[in-house]
Amino acid sequence: MELEVEITHLGAQGDGVAQGPEGPIFVPFTLPGERVRIEVDPGNGHAALIEVLAASPDRIAPICPHFGICGGCALQHMEQGAYLRWKREQVVAALKSRGLDTEVEEVRPVAPGTRRRAGLTLGRGTDGLALGYRRARSHDLIDVAVCPVLSQPIAASLPKLRAALAPLMGGKREARITVTQTTEGLDIVAEGFRPTAAAFGAFAGKAVALGVARVTADGESIAMGAAPTVTLGEMEVKLPPGAFLQASRDAEAVLIGLVREGVGGAKRIADLFAGLGTFTLALAGNATVDAFETDEAALSALSEAARRTPKLKPVRTFTRDLFRSPLGAKELQGYDATVFDPPRAGASAQAAELAKSRVPNVVAVSCNPGTLARDLRLLVDGGYRIACVVPVDQFLFSPHIEVVAHLMR
Numbered sequence: 001m002e003l004e005v006e007i008t009h010l011g012a013q014g015d016g017v018a019q020g021p022e023g024p025i026f027v028p029f030t031l032p033g034e035r036v037r038i039e040v041d042p043g044n045g046h047a048a049l050i051e052v053l054a055a056s057p058d059r060i061a062p063i064c065p066h067f068g069i070c071g072g073c074a075l076q077h078m079e080q081g082a083y084l085r086w087k088r089e090q091v092v093a094a095l096k097s098r099g100l101d102t103e104v105e106e107v108r109p110v111a112p113g114t115r116r117r118a119g120l121t122l123g124r125g126t127d128g129l130a131l132g133y134r135r136a137r138s139h140d141l142i143d144v145a146v147c148p149v150l151s152q153p154i155a156a157s158l159p160k161l162r163a164a165l166a167p168l169m170g171g172k173r174e175a176r177i178t179v180t181q182t183t184e185g186l187d188i189v190a191e192g193f194r195p196t197a198a199a200f201g202a203f204a205g206k207a208v209a210l211g212v213a214r215v216t217a218d219g220e221s222i223a224m225g226a227a228p229t230v231t232l233g234e235m236e237v238k239l240p241p242g243a244f245l246q247a248s249r250d251a252e253a254v255l256i257g258l259v260r261e262g263v264g265g266a267k268r269i270a271d272l273f274a275g276l277g278t279f280t281l282a283l284a285g286n287a288t289v290d291a292f293e294t295d296e297a298a299l300s301a302l303s304e305a306a307r308r309t310p311k312l313k314p315v316r317t318f319t320r321d322l323f324r325s326p327l328g329a330k331e332l333q334g335y336d337a338t339v340f341d342p343p344r345a346g347a348s349a350q351a352a353e354l355a356k357s358r359v360p361n362v363v364a365v366s367c368n369p370g371t372l373a374r375d376l377r378l379l380v381d382g383g384y385r386i387a388c389v390v391p392v393d394q395f396l397f398s399p400h401i402e403v404v405a406h407l408m409r
């Protein structure tokens, strides 16, 4: 059904929202105040944009030719100031929903072309073999010839990788491919491959020319040369296949700066959900740091980097499931700062323990304002005061946002 509607605001996924005859209608790639003609998808409250009849003054030309088709980006059509204000509002709203009326700073912008990890799908697209993203709210695969969000080495390699990786699928319809830019070249982790020895041999022969440093297919790794490393802050750390990495190197630098400011002059720090040690290694120049994490491979890469780096204060690593077994208030005694950077689910069990602790400085890093707000509420109820909240635009043009919050008691 075709309709003409006015977009009143953006929803949490960055789609424009209009009031339709039967309730809200979500229209991607539109902006508040716009009058648009849409094709409504009956029964699910979503619509496709047919035409913008009256454009918002905030509408700009997208920087990517795939925008509007590819589901990777939701918000390239919005002027940067308005876009960053909207992202900040998402954080304000999440905190408000937990009764936290805290000042939220301006969003720290991150430049395009700085994303060093991409999660892509390889398979049949509408026009043949494709390596790219899905069309928004669809299973259709879009072959991505350019992607201005990705770092140049990843973006430039996509067409060649598509052709070279396809024979490794061994008849499977689709494979999930994560490409990471490392110092030694591209690190590729694939799920859903079924390579024959001959196909793998043929790929290995081309890998160096393609700039590929390692391929891990369904858990089995084959490095083409030296094991891949990534630079975290200023330190080189070996990258275990699949270990967490902050998506953008520029965003990582901003996060490290904010975490450093938050811990101040602390001399004993606990880094919880430490991963490869993005914060541990940055903080260990001035403080002894205990790093807690479930991923053993990440922790051993972190310890090895710490041992190799001169002039660091002692770093200790602990394999620990902080959901089931958070550090208790007693164990937290003696730390003068704690950093916690959990997955999207947040860290309610750990936040509840921190809330009972006497740790003077707590820095929370999160890619999910909703669970962050829940965890901050626990800390505030335990007597902490929120000193600052800073959003960082790590997930450029998507509705997602990274946030750093500093709390004190």
Ligand SMILES: C[S@@+](CC[C@H](N)C(=O)[O-])C[C@H]1O[C@@H](n2cnc3c(N)ncnc32)[C@H](O)[C@@H]1O
Binding pocket: 244, 245, 246, 272, 273, 274, 275, 276, 277, 278, 279, 292, 293, 294, 295, 298, 320, 321, 322, 323, 324, 341, 342, 343
């Ligand atoms: C958002 S990442 C942050 C990693 C690190 N702080 C960084 O900046 O690179 C979250 C980390 O939490 C770890 N993790 C997930 N579940 C966990 C759990 N239950 N207990 C401890 N660590 C966990 C993941 O392995 C991942 O390294």
